[in-house]
Amino acid sequence: MIAYASRTGNVRYIVQKLNLPAIEITKDTVIETPFILCTYTDGLGDVPAVVQAFMEQNATLCKGIVVSGNSNFGLDVFGLAGDKLASDYHIPLVRKIDLRGFSKDYEAILAFYNDCVKEDDYETILEVK
Known part of the structure; x- marks a missing residue:
């Protein structure tokens, strides 16, 4: 599962390219399955408030963080928001993506997902849309 927050549409675009099960989060979203968090960086390196509130409730199932900047x-x-979240919650920072990223970014995220997050009822994802 991918849990994501997108303000400008860049993160939403990245998530759509990954073609994985995904949910756009709110501050009240609760997830009961392992996930990768995809977020943007607010201001000059801040964690978006919606992401901070979400992580306070869900960090234990977060397996990795992807940040767009x-x-x-x-x-x-x-991508400083990703560094801060990874440090605060002791979760691997999978990738920092410049704006919408490139194929190599998507491939790295999919590889991490397949190694660390993939659930038994989801097929291994080998290609980017």
């Missing part, structure tokens, strides 16, 4: 704001803040 914009490297034009500087590498010191690029």
Whole structure:
């Protein structure tokens, strides 16, 4: 499962390209299955409030974090929300993606998903849409 938050549409685009079971989160969303969190970076490196509230309730089942950012704001803040979440919750940072990313980003996420998250009732995903 992919749990995601998208403000500009970049994260939603990434999730759609992955072609995995997914849910767009709210602050009240509760998930009862292992998942990868896909989020954006707010401001200059902040974790979005909706994501912070979601993780406070769901972090125990989060297996990895993918973060989208914009490297034009500087590498010191690029995808910093992902770094903060990974550090705060001791969860692997799977990938930092610049805007909508590239095929190699999607392939790395799918490989992590297949190794660490895939549930028995979902088939292994080998291709990106």
